Amino acid sequence: MNPSFTVFLFLVLIFLLLVKGRKSSNKLPPVSLGIPIIGHSLQLLKAMRTNTAEKWLHERIQKYGSVSKLTLFGKPTVFIYGNEANKFVFTSDSSTISYSQTTSLKMILGDQCIAELCGQDHKRIRDALLSFLKPESLKNYVGKMDEEVRMHMETHWKGKQEITVLPLMKKLSFDVICSLLFGIEQGGSRRDKLVTWFQQMIGGIWSVPINLPFTRFNRGLRASARVRNFLKDLIAEKRMELKKGADPHQDLITCLLSTRDENNGEGMTEKEIVDNVILVLTAGHDN
Incomplete structure (x- = not known):
């Protein structure tokens, strides 16, 4: 033929x-x-x-x-x-409807984040995240946010004749997130490393999921792995601080480490904490 x-x-x-x-x-x-x-x-x-x-x-x-x-x-x-559509998706169990993120989003953010879960698992993680936002806890965050804003204005706005607002606001958001979510100090090298990895990770989220060298998706995956290793080390530090009597609501990671399920008394796994911290970091930065 x-x-x-x-x-x-x-x-x-x-x-x-x-x-x-x-x-x-x-x-x-x-x-x-x-x-x-x-x-x-x-x-x-x-x-x-x-x-x-x-x-x-x-x-x-x-x-x-x-x-x-x-x-x-x-x-x-x-x-x-619409509101009704959102309510239908997030209150339905997996037998009625199941939802999933794009392949690139799932592989970079993780499959145990709240955006990937349904039913009781979704409720359990949602309740843990909401414990970080209790009114009595929010009062403790105001001082940190004020400090970050003052430092940012002093460094990037004061005395400048012209500024580009959008990238500076994204930097301010990232600095506030680093303080509230991770408790990472200002001016340290850890913030600089994290922001570089995070930007590469974001670049891979909205990309065609072709995992070949030099593709945006491949760079995103490698950056995600670095962020995850960074967070695992940070979780180990926070565990030690909690054993020494640290405030369980000083940042998101200590809050999630201290949360226990009301039904079985079990805490969140390390992967669940990592995946959901990355999700909150991404959502907070993009919004």
């Missing part, structure tokens, strides 16, 4: 399989899934990198409504919007 004809038949077969797997159902939300595998990934990545993701999402809502389907990073995805 002619080799060219064989290749042609192979391509036709692949095309038919893709088309068959992408046939719509009356039960599915409207809108095309887009180009096979690629889908709408490139549009979203472009919006993320130009800081117009929110605009892109709102335009999609105006055009297709609050429920639509698309393909992101090779996965068929349902996009929903």
